[in-house]
Amino acid sequence: xxxxxxxxxxxxxxxxxxxxxxxxxxxxxxxxxxxxxxxxxxxxxxxxxxxxxxxxxxxxxxxxxxxxxxxxxxxxxxxxxxxxxxxxxxxxxxxxxxxxxxxxxxxxxxxxxxxxxxxxxxxxxxxxxxxxxxxxxxxxxxxxxxxxxxxxxxxxxxxxxxxxxxxxxxxxxxxxxxxxxxxxxxxxxxxxxxxxxxxxxxxxxxxxxxxxxxxxxxxxxxxxxxxxxxxxxxxxxxxxxxxxxxxxxxxxxxxxxxxxxxxxxxxxxxxxxxxxxxxxxxxxxx
Ligand SMILES: NC(=O)c1ccc[n+]([C@@H]2O[C@H](COP(=O)([O-])OP(=O)(O)OC[C@H]3O[C@@H](n4cnc5c(N)ncnc54)[C@H](O)[C@@H]3O)[C@@H](O)[C@H]2O)c1
Numbered sequence: 688x689x690x691x692x693x694x695x696x697x698x699x700x701x702x703x704x705x706x707x708x709x710x711x712x713x714x715x716x717x718x719x720x721x722x723x724x725x726x727x728x729x730x731x732x733x734x735x736x737x738x739x740x741x742x743x744x745x746x747x748x749x750x751x752x753x754x755x756x757x758x759x760x761x762x763x764x765x766x767x768x769x770x771x772x773x774x775x776x777x778x779x780x781x782x783x784x785x786x787x788x789x790x791x792x793x794x795x796x797x798x799x800x801x802x803x804x805x806x807x808x809x810x811x812x813x814x815x816x817x818x819x820x821x822x823x824x825x826x827x828x829x830x831x832x833x834x835x836x837x838x839x840x841x842x843x844x845x846x847x848x849x850x851x852x853x854x855x856x857x858x859x860x861x862x863x864x865x866x867x868x869x870x871x872x873x874x875x876x877x878x879x880x881x882x883x884x885x886x887x888x889x890x891x892x893x894x895x896x897x898x899x900x901x902x903x904x905x906x907x908x909x910x911x912x913x914x915x916x917x918x919x920x921x922x923x924x925x926x927x928x929x930x931x932x933x934x935x936x937x938x939x940x941x942x943x944x945x946x947x948x949x950x951x952x953x954x955x956x957x958x959x960x961x962x963x964x965x966x967x968x969x970x971x972x973x
Contacts, residue, residue: 688826688853689775689802691860695719698774698799700791702733702764704927704964705808706780708836711737712865714758715750715837721771722764730764737762740837768794775800776861778830780808783933788812789820796821804857806830810881810930811937814847814874824849828858831878832867834926842867847874876941877934885935885946888926891919892949895969902969920969923952924962932956 697713699706702724710722710733724730741758744750750758763770771777777795781787788807795805804826807817818827829845842862846855859869872878877885891909895902906918923931935948955961955968962968 688804688851688857689800691857691864694775694861694864696721696773696775698771698777699723700771700777700779700795701781701808702730703780703782705832705834705836706778707733707736708740708834709778709780709808709832710762711740711758712832712836714761715741715744715754716865718761720762721774722762723766723768723771724764725766727766730766734762734764740835744837769798771795772798772800774803776804776806778806778808780832783810783812783930783937785812785816788817792817792820792827796823804828804854804861806858808832809845811877811885811934813876814845815849818847818849825851826854828854829872829874829878830858830862831872831880833880840866840868842869843878843880844869844871845874845878846871877938881934882938882942885931885938888919888923888931889935889947889949889952892923892952892969895920896949896951924968924970924972926962927964928952928955928961928968 696719698721699710700723702722710720713720722733724733741755745752745755777799779791781791801823806828808831809829814829818824821827827847828850831843831845833839833841844855844858862869891905895905902920906921909915909918917925932948932952935946938946939948959965960967963972966972
């Protein structure tokens with residue numbers, strides 16, 4: 688298996704919110720990046736978001752102009768899966784759907800060198816199930832970045848049933864090379880973070896729907912009452928309501944009724960009100 692010292696090029700599949708962030712952080716930490724999505728317009732949207740994020744880091748003096756330019760130059764966008772053949776590690780960040788992820792891992796297993804690690808950024812889905820789509824389950828691991836990736840320090844390393852110890856160590860080392868701090872979770876639904884976070888978000892939505900308080904009061908109450916930076920409704924908008932619903936449904940299916948998604952969460956997703964990314968969720972955004 689390839690070691691950390693042998694990593695020059697990071698492949699990222701999915702140029703959305705998380706994939707773009709993972710590509711950016713890999714590039715600002717000196718790696719070449721191949722960023723793949725299914726349509727050119729999604730690749731370009733991902734690259735545009737990275738551009739603005741790098742601009743913001745320059746404006747806030749977290750990065751020099753040169754560092755931002757170098758990072759931009761290191762990222763190549765593509766729609767071709769075959770371009771990932773040059774990657775020394777791939778991190779998958781496509782939609783939270785087992786069928787889509789399985790298909791992506793089958794293709795990755797074919798096109799990439801069999802010595803490399805294939806990581807998934809899944810929020811809740813089983814690493815063991817995703818790994819079983821490949822001929823190298825011992826080299827498949829969860830590297831669960833937090834949102835937004837350039838800002839959040841934490842990364843959850845998820846240990847599938849067949850993940851080798853060497854792969855787990857590699858995943859910690861790679862995340863640390865991106866400036867992150869890690870913790871570990873077994874491959875149980877929702878891992879550590881979402882198992883606890885999703886019921887909190889759903890209870891916040893139910894409290895709003897059942898008239899316990901105005902949405903701003905619920906968010907303010909949790910922020911000032913428990914010293915968290917965002918309340919449950921704000922955080923749901925930030926994550927994406929579709930992602931919250933997919934995650935809640937997986938937890939509900941796997942762990943039973945205490946994880947049932949809030950009624951209003953389902954209705955909002957059906958209405959296409961997905962949070963910041965669509966300009967409207969529980970709140971409205973420019
Ligand atoms: N949003 C969060 O807060 C958050 C946090 C941690 C982990 N995650 C996880 O990260 C993953 C991505 O979430 P996101 O918020 O970036 O979603 P997103 O909707 O912003 O982006 C998903 C991207 O995947 C692309 N895609 C779909 N099928 C593809 C394929 N076959 N090949 C390549 N690209 C494909 C889509 O076109 C889209 O650009 C999910 O598994 C999610 O659960 C999300």
